[in-house]
Amino acid sequence: MLSGRPPSTELGIDQLLERLVSGSSRQKRSTASALEKVSEQLSGKAVVALKAYSPEGDEWGAGWILQILQRHQPKALEAIPGVSNGWFQMPSSCGIDYTALQQALLHEQFEQADRLTSSALRQLAGDQAVQRGYVYFSEVPAMEALDLTTIDRLWIAYSQGRFGFTVQSRLLSTLGGRYERLWPRIGWKKDGVWTRYPGSFQWCMEAPEGHMPLVNQLRGVRLMDALLQHPGLASRS
Template structure:
């Protein structure tokens, strides 16, 4: 439990600013609230309570991450009783359990979350994919829309919007679908040298945008292409 570093009046002012702030500014303001002692923690709780029935956002993910780091009883009680599984609804068309992935991402354990993501995609790909532990591009094309969206939302919400397949898709499209430019942009390749797994990858938010989650690019681009052009993103018109 950290000492309060801002006054209660400042907490109220910060909470008011949150209402109209853009997402990146909200992240900064939420971090300030976490330094406001019990009053700040209650403001984080109020922020999440007011948004319980809304689609998850990166600000909601950040507020949840800040709360699970706190020793304050009201923070622990709120998380345990109101958000026991996090802020992202864990929807699945295959009865897949994403609780562990949500927990890993909420705790910013991106290496474990990346491995868990790969495992879940293989399980979604079918018995043979789960056994061999990697996907054929035809299996990637048949991944359930609901599940791929859930996995993507988890990555986005708990990475301050930095990671996720939709983020990678946006970067790929902005690179003109040029894979070499894309690899360089997300730091999967430097010059002619592939980034080596796992030690040369960056497993925290200092990584370039779109750096995570990984795919086995050494098997070629077809699996990742199927993911980035998947029907899960059919409402995205950025490639039109």
């Protein structure tokens, strides 16, 4: 007879929530799938369950609980304090409101979240970047570290830890710093031609790790490299 702990799909709601907090990375991922199957039970536990997480952090367990409710129990989501404005805190050193970004990520509207991220990066780069519609790599070092951290935290929290600048940075490190090996994951075709549509880029949770947010690399990798090397992000990688 086989012994040992039953698979996560057989665990009770309290055990699933505990494993989502303290389990290994692999356990957390399997628990995420199992937790979605008991969304009705989760709706009665969510307020208490979220107390295990900090709104100042980027623990994706909290983001996933919120996303499950958004998918299956939206009325229960409305009862959670602060969710309408964003459960995770969104500090900014220059007065940018990231509520729309957090709401887009909560609703898994990743294309909209990507566009909001690009807009925020232009604002952080300054008026000239806003007017021209894109950011120069030379404008990145002066960007506010707090804001880049906020953007990164939100992407991580609402993607099961799969998307975000620091996710891309860690992935690049495992690939020996070779951008040509990273490109297929972030939307480049094999011939180096960038495309958002139709099939190269995916706006969903099932996209490859590190797939989002998009960074315009039509002019090479210098912009992305500058972002990933920014002290505010490098310290989180």
